[in-house]
Amino acid sequence: PKELVRIHVPKPLDRNDGTFLMRYRMYETVNEGLKIEVLYGDEHVAQSPYILKGPVYHEYCECPEDPQAWQKTLSCPTKEPQIAKDFASFPSINLQQMLNEVPKRFGDERGAIVHYTILDNHIYRRSLGKYTDFKMFSDEILLSLTRKVLLPDLEFYVNLGDWPLEHRKVNGTPSPIPIISWCGSLDSRDVVL
Incomplete structure (x- = not known):
């Protein structure tokens, strides 16, 4: 079953170089991953849709994870x-x-x-x-x-x-x-x- 969450999406920020910055704010947590579609008219832009794996938490979720699990989930490099x-x-x-x-x-x-x-x-x-x-x-x-x-x-x-x-x-x-x-x-x- 699909999860429905409230998300606020302000207007895109035009970076004046041919790109736009999209922001979003979630009001609930998505447990099964989040699908983000970026459209121009009815057409997907770039690699849209984007699917964020695993749970995607809203900003004020008090749900700290183990650092190694968090690093793995976000595909963080071991050295920066x-x-x-x-x-x-x-x-x-x-x-x-x-x-x-x-x-x-x-x-x-x-x-x-x-x-x-x-x-x-x-x-x-x-x-x-x-x-x-x-x-x-x-x-x-x-x-x-x-x-x-x-x-x-x-x-x-x-x-x-x-x-x-x-x-x-x-x-x-x-x-x-x-x-x-x-x-x-x-x-x-x-x-x-």
Whole structure:
């Protein structure tokens, strides 16, 4: 039997290069997979219809899966070259050094840093600095992930500012500290989202 779910589909976004970006929002979970048809008039476009295997959850489904099962379902590669490249500047990470140093170096009144801790698939955060209003974006990303997959316990810092922070040289003393950031530059070590 066919499953029927409510889905909101806003107008396509014209990328002005001959392509369009289609978005959709599901209000219920699809248990048997989701069939997506992209039509121009009555004709299918590209490889339409697309069939997403397995259950497809709506955004607010509290149904975290085992990370290995989730990775397999989404056909994620075991290694991601960009992540390896981004973290090559940090062959080892001294968490205690980070916890001591980041608040002193970047947590002043002009700062825009958030310290995140993920523990038992719950998100905890501490804002450092005055300009941390944009934490809502990283909060939403992390909360969305915890609803979908069981995340490992970890701690990290996110730079919410408009400029990269870590400019230490890779082989310098002291060594650079990994900070996840919305921005970067050729001479910075921030890990860009």
